Amino acid sequence: MCKVFVIDNEKRSLNPIHPAQARQLLKRGKAAVFRRFPFTIVVKESYTDATVSPLRLKFDPGAKYTGIALVNDVNGEVVFAAELKHRGFAIRDALTSRRQLRRSRRSRKTRYRQPRFFNRTRPQGWLAPSLQSRVENIKTWVNRLRKVAPITAISQELVKFDTQLIRHPDIQGKEYQQGTLAGFETRQYFLEKWNRECAYCGIKDVPLQIEHIHPKSKGGSNSITNLTLSCEKCNLKKGTQDIKNFLKKDKSRLEKILALTKKSLADAAAVNTTRFALLEVLKSTGLPVEIGSGGLTKFNRTQQGLNKSHWLDACCVGASTPILKIKGIRLLLITANGHGTRQSCRTDKYGFPIRHCSRTKFHFGFQTGDIVKAVVTKGKKIGTYIGRIATRATGSFNISTVQGLIQGISHKYCKTIHKKDGYAYAI
Structure with a gap:
């Protein structure tokens, strides 16, 4: 627990x-x-405890989710575990929409507004907003946890698999592609992409081979998009057949394979782009930072017989991982929602304003997104309600509870439980 x-x-x-x-x-x-x-x-009273046990804060960064864990290195007890859901792709989509609307407005027969994309300079180490948000989310939680827990060290999974660096510390440049372990990263990517099973029959726990979806003898390339995993039996049976002929009796599996071949590498690119920026942020805390590879994380997890999840991967990051005690852990699910929008008005799908947006953020000491407890003592809505509020200037708030939306609750009955901080929580 x-x-x-x-x-x-x-x-x-x-x-x-x-x-x-x-x-x-x-x-x-x-x-x-x-x-x-x-x-x-x-x-409330003066409390002294000379035996404060140091804790290690561990991260398993990902494109959509980041695993967070607080572990006692001495006894292996997991004190805190959470999974942080990022909003990087939502930011990317919002910026794309804004760019399209602005470009559309400039192209209309209206007053010409000169584009301004050439009058901005990017500082050293600049990251796109969708990527920077991932780094800032983790930085926020490092600072929060340091205020309430005796954290003395940090561990981060820096790379997925870097076995060549383990064998040759001075490796660089083309040697990564031309070394004795060339292709190892690709094989590990295939194992994760195809769920460690044969793409044609779904069998697991057997030796798998890399197979060309469109046969090489008929012009197929060695591109990742044309490769899959197959057991030896299916590989020999397919031979040089086209996949559409080989799976003509199994349309659902054919569609699944063709969809996976087009799977974007955006997640991997996001992690690779932000990993070193995150490392610098963690080093700036002044605490010793341990880095580990995904291969080591997987080794630690399989050695202890743990299931695959973001928070368990975080617990297993780094060579310092002890024998873990995880019985009864209640996972905190954190979702990054941001702090709202700065739009002066709401627009339709063409970019034209359709309604006004209030610029006043606080009403009667509350703001939209606060978690409150409302004890209504009179009227038609007598009862106790707990949830997030949507404020109005009139003082009549709406409360989103587990049971549903409760409308028209006066601010006089509300008491703040948790101020809006840009995140949503669930146990």
Whole structure:
């Protein structure tokens, strides 16, 4: 079970405690809730504990999800685990839409507005906003967790597989492609892409061969988009047949294979582009940073018989990984939603304004996205409601609860549980 973070009355991080112990402290009035996500309490009395155990913060960065774990290197206890969902692709799509709308407006028979893409300079190390957001998300959670936990070291999975570097520390340039392990990365990519099974019959746990979808004897290339995995039996049976003839009786599998061959490499590109920028961010914290490869992560995970998931991969990052204690862990799911939009008005699909957008962010001390508890004592909607609110200038708010949307709740009944911080949470 994930433990509860504890800080003293001077905001110094202490050893995380069991949730039952935290409930007792809160019930007796010896502590108060400091933060809901991650759940943190602050002890009211002076509290000294000379035996604070150091923790290691571990990351398994990904294009869509990043695994986060806090591990005690001494006893292997996993104190905290989370999976962070990024919004990089949403940012990319929003920027594309904005660019298309602006380009459309310039091309109409209206007052000419000169394009401004040549009057901007990019600083050294610049990343596209969709990529920079991934780095900033992780940086935010490093800073948050450092405030409530005694973190003394960080581990990051830097590369997927870099076995050539392990054998030859001075390797560089073309030697990566021409060394004794040339093609190893490609094989590992195929294993993950095709789920470690034969593309034609679906059999697993057998030796698999790289096979040309469109036969090489009939003009097929060695491109990744023309290669798949096959067991020896299917490879011999297919021979030089075209895949459409070979799978003419299994249309669903044929469509699945053809769809996978067109799978984009955007995820891999995003991780490769941001990994070193993230490493520099982690080093800037001043803590020792350990880096590991995906191969080592997989080795640690399989040695301990753990399933494949983002947070378990994070627990297994680096050579420092001890024998893990993960029984009863409750995973915190974090989704990056951003802080809203700066649009002055909403537009239709052609880019024309259709309605006004209020520029006032706060109403009666609340803003849209806050998590509140509303105890309604009179009227038609008597009851207790917990959820995120949508504010109005009139003071009549809407609350999105688990049961559904509750409309028309006065601000007078609302009490803030968690301020909007750009993230959504689920257990």
